[in-house]
Amino acid sequence: MDETTHAPGHQHAGPPYGYTADKDAYLRRLRRIEGQVRGIARMVEEDKYCIDILTQVAAVTKALHAVSLGLVEEHIGHCVVGAANVADPDQRAGEIDSKVKEAAEAIGRLLR
Amino acid sequence: MDETTHAPGHQHAGPPYGYTADKDAYLRRLRRIEGQVRGIARMVEEDKYCIDILTQVAAVTKALHAVSLGLVEEHIGHCVVGAANVADPDQRAGEIDSKVKEAAEAIGRLLR
Amino acid sequence: MDETTHAPGHQHAGPPYGYTADKDAYLRRLRRIEGQVRGIARMVEEDKYCIDILTQVAAVTKALHAVSLGLVEEHIGHCVVGAANVADPDQRAGEIDSKVKEAAEAIGRLLR
Amino acid sequence: MDETTHAPGHQHAGPPYGYTADKDAYLRRLRRIEGQVRGIARMVEEDKYCIDILTQVAAVTKALHAVSLGLVEEHIGHCVVGAANVADPDQRAGEIDSKVKEAAEAIGRLLR
Numbered sequence: 001m002d003e004t005t006h007a008p009g010h011q012h013a014g015p016p017y018g019y020t021a022d023k024d025a026y027l028r029r030l031r032r033i034e035g036q037v038r039g040i041a042r043m044v045e046e047d048k049y050c051i052d053i054l055t056q057v058a059a060v061t062k063a064l065h066a067v068s069l070g071l072v073e074e075h076i077g078h079c080v081v082g083a084a085n086v087a088d089p090d091q092r093a094g095e096i097d098s099k100v101k102e103a104a105e106a107i108g109r110l111l112r
Numbered sequence: 113m114d115e116t117t118h119a120p121g122h123q124h125a126g127p128p129y130g131y132t133a134d135k136d137a138y139l140r141r142l143r144r145i146e147g148q149v150r151g152i153a154r155m156v157e158e159d160k161y162c163i164d165i166l167t168q169v170a171a172v173t174k175a176l177h178a179v180s181l182g183l184v185e186e187h188i189g190h191c192v193v194g195a196a197n198v199a200d201p202d203q204r205a206g207e208i209d210s211k212v213k214e215a216a217e218a219i220g221r222l223l224r
Numbered sequence: 225m226d227e228t229t230h231a232p233g234h235q236h237a238g239p240p241y242g243y244t245a246d247k248d249a250y251l252r253r254l255r256r257i258e259g260q261v262r263g264i265a266r267m268v269e270e271d272k273y274c275i276d277i278l279t280q281v282a283a284v285t286k287a288l289h290a291v292s293l294g295l296v297e298e299h300i301g302h303c304v305v306g307a308a309n310v311a312d313p314d315q316r317a318g319e320i321d322s323k324v325k326e327a328a329e330a331i332g333r334l335l336r
Numbered sequence: 337m338d339e340t341t342h343a344p345g346h347q348h349a350g351p352p353y354g355y356t357a358d359k360d361a362y363l364r365r366l367r368r369i370e371g372q373v374r375g376i377a378r379m380v381e382e383d384k385y386c387i388d389i390l391t392q393v394a395a396v397t398k399a400l401h402a403v404s405l406g407l408v409e410e411h412i413g414h415c416v417v418g419a420a421n422v423a424d425p426d427q428r429a430g431e432i433d434s435k436v437k438e439a440a441e442a443i444g445r446l447l448r
């Protein structure tokens with residue numbers, strides 16, 4: 001794969017994936033999620049009511065779903081679309097197949 | 113809310129909820145999840161491939177589901193069953209209703 | 225298992241499970257879901273837009289979740305609570321364990 | 337909405353969406369799901385054990401998830417890729433944005 005198709009391990013300077021434009025926003029959301037998980041551990045330590053803990057766990061799951069959805073959207077918008085723009089038609093078909101398949105598998109893991 | 117309001121019918125001084133017996137196991141799992149979330153932030157920082165990040169996010173979601181399921185099981189086994197053992201029949205019916213409703217609402221939040 | 229614990233295969237006259245009180249409501253909801261699935265098949269036959277089909281599939285999934293949640297709530301409120309009311313303490317502990325485990329496994333299948 | 341509004345950039349007369357190639361397979365799966373839902377209604381009518389009903393509901397939900405995933409994969413592979421191949425660059429950017437956004441929203445509805 002070449003730079004156009006966003007292969008991992010590439011050496012070029014610019015941000016390689018769709019999400020890198022929003023990198024700071026993703027990092028902020030992940031730090032917040034990390035803090036929420038730490039908060040849940042604290043609730044367990046302090047013997048909080050199980051239902052209140054469950055409410056917090058559901059909130060973290062929801063926040064992770066939102067992060068996933070953002071990553072999936074950017075994978076489709078950048079990696080799949082990037083593959084559709086590969087110049088060589090033979091290579092292009094293969095790239096599209098591979099990126100679409102990866103997206104579907106990732107979504108499948110989220111649905112499970 | 114304190115222990116008194118949440119553990120109807122129990123007379124003892126010890127930890128009131130089902131999960132407290134496995135408290136250390138829950139804390140270990142939550143620390144591991146916290147570490148996984150930190151690992152995902154590191155992947156974003158290092159511009160890792162979006163699909164690899166999604167795989168990790170799905171793993172954390174799955175780990176949180178497992179924690180939720182454990183908490184739900186213990187809520188049912190302790191809080192609901194505790195309510196069913198309340199001596200006063202009038203109070204008992206109300207307690208059961210309230211604990212079952214709480215459980216169903218918590219499960220509903222997990223399914224969403 | 226005996227009648228008290230709601231074993232399948234029992235011969236007695238009354239409705240055995242929690243959901244049987246709302247049997248007609250459940251049947252109505254299931255018929256509606258069946259109709260929705262038939263509607264999705266019609267959309268596929270008529271080459272409707274994939275996103276519009278997905279919207280309908282998501283609606284059916286949501287309706288099934290609501291049915292599941294109702295059944296789980298009634299399992300907890302009737303089968304688990306029924307187990308907690310078994311007279312013989314030894315038998316009771318086993319019944320509770322078994323009903324709670326069944327509930328947790330069923331919820332786990334819904335979360336996956 | 338008709339074919340014209342939903343298959344931008346495609347010039348041909350044939351079926352416009354990705355899933356139409358597998359139309360018969362989708363119809364077979366949906367008929368099977370319809371039969372499963374009817375089977376669940378029959379279980380409710382016959383007072384089957386709530387946990388056994390829940391197991392069937394979870395199986396239908398899983399089958400619907402598989403259908404959704406197939407539709408999402410074909411939306412990405414055909415509609416998004418089709419948008420990426422629109423000749424006019426200005427129209428193309430708009431088409432890609434709109435198809436990717438639709439895909440993400442559809443996936444979001446499935447995750448909820």
